[in-house]
Amino acid sequence: MWLSDGIINLLLAATEAFVDKRTSVWKTFCFAQLLSAKAAQDDAKVDRVLKKQLFGKRIECLILPIHLGNHWACAFVHTGAAEPKPRISYLDSLGYAAREGDKAMLQIICLELF
Numbered sequence: 001m002w003l004s005d006g007i008i009n010l011l012l013a014a015t016e017a018f019v020d021k022r023t024s025v026w027k028t029f030c031f032a033q034l035l036s037a038k039a040a041q042d043d044a045k046v047d048r049v050l051k052k053q054l055f056g057k058r059i060e061c062l063i064l065p066i067h068l069g070n071h072w073a074c075a076f077v078h079t080g081a082a083e084p085k086p087r088i089s090y091l092d093s094l095g096y097a098a099r100e101g102d103k104a105m106l107q108i109i110c111l112e113l114f
Contacts, residue, residue, distance in 0.1 A: 086110035
């Protein structure tokens with residue numbers, strides 16, 4: 001997993017160079033940290049990770065890489081002025097739907113943003 005994490009983080013860093021300040025691009029470990037904290041029912045850790053990633057930022061779009069064991073998916077959380085409510089887009093090249101835990105965590109992120 002190290003090699004793929006490194007490559008994905010490199011691609012995300014390149015992406016971050018081309019997006020505006022209102023877009024937050026998360027590293028590969030952030031979403032996994034949130035899921036493991038939520039699974040351990042450590043709400044304080046979930047809050048700490050979210051605050052570290054979102055504190056003081058006016059974000060209209062989040063780009064979140066999600067590792068699915070043997071490949072990667074990507075989630076986008078759109079919160080811009082054009083959106084009446086947060087919208088989640090989940091992209092998986094193999095066409096899989098988002099896992100239930102991923103959906104729940106994305107909803108928590110949306111609630112934190114609003």
